[in-house]
Amino acid sequence: MKKEITLKLNGYETTVAVEPHEKLLDVLRDKLGVKSPKYGCGRGECGACSVLLNGKSVRTCIMYAVEADGQEIVTVEGLEKDGLTPLQESFLAHNSFQCGFCAPGIIISATELLTSNPHPGEEEIREAIAGNLCRCTGYGSVVDAIVDVTRSE
Ligand code: FES
Numbered sequence: 001m002k003k004e005i006t007l008k009l010n011g012y013e014t015t016v017a018v019e020p021h022e023k024l025l026d027v028l029r030d031k032l033g034v035k036s037p038k039y040g041c042g043r044g045e046c047g048a049c050s051v052l053l054n055g056k057s058v059r060t061c062i063m064y065a066v067e068a069d070g071q072e073i074v075t076v077e078g079l080e081k082d083g084l085t086p087l088q089e090s091f092l093a094h095n096s097f098q099c100g101f102c103a104p105g106i107i108i109s110a111t112e113l114l115t116s117n118p119h120p121g122e123e124e125i126r127e128a129i130a131g132n133l134c135r136c137t138g139y140g141s142v143v144d145a146i147v148d149v150t151r152s153e
């Protein structure tokens with residue numbers, strides 16, 4: 001039986017009817033048109049589906065949508081204010097992605113880190129993105145982009 005849930009999604013209150021078994025990832029992508037979270041592994045292992053839930057990154061492929069009722073969700077679509085964030089600009093400047101499939105999840109993890117710790121060391125950066133699998137870049141350009149933004153802020 002469907003249940004109506006209300007989210008604050010990227011700054012807007014949003015109500016949607018969901019089945020009890022529906023994953024948050026499917027609701028975001030298929031019912032709410034938010035496409036930045038990606039379906040990678042579907043098992044909570046790759047980080048491609050990450051969003052910020054009340055400021056903390058969560059894996060939406062293993063979370064039921066009903067669990068998000070009343071919560072605040074931010075996806076990459078909601079990060080921009082007046083254009084791209086400095087972090088996003090830095091990723092572009094460093095060519096930090098190739099296919100880009102991992103990009104939204106990594107941006108979410110890096111945003112979470114920089115919000116709580118604006119000047120992390122490289123080890124802290126690597127630890128923060130350790131749960132985001134990228135099969136293209138080798139992570140060097142990703143780490144460089146995050147390091148750079150910590151220096152410019
Ligand atoms: S798709 Fe969710 S962690 Fe891989």
Ligand code: FES
Pocket residue numbers: 096097098099100101102103133134135136137
């Ligand atoms: S850029 Fe292709 S998976 Fe990361």
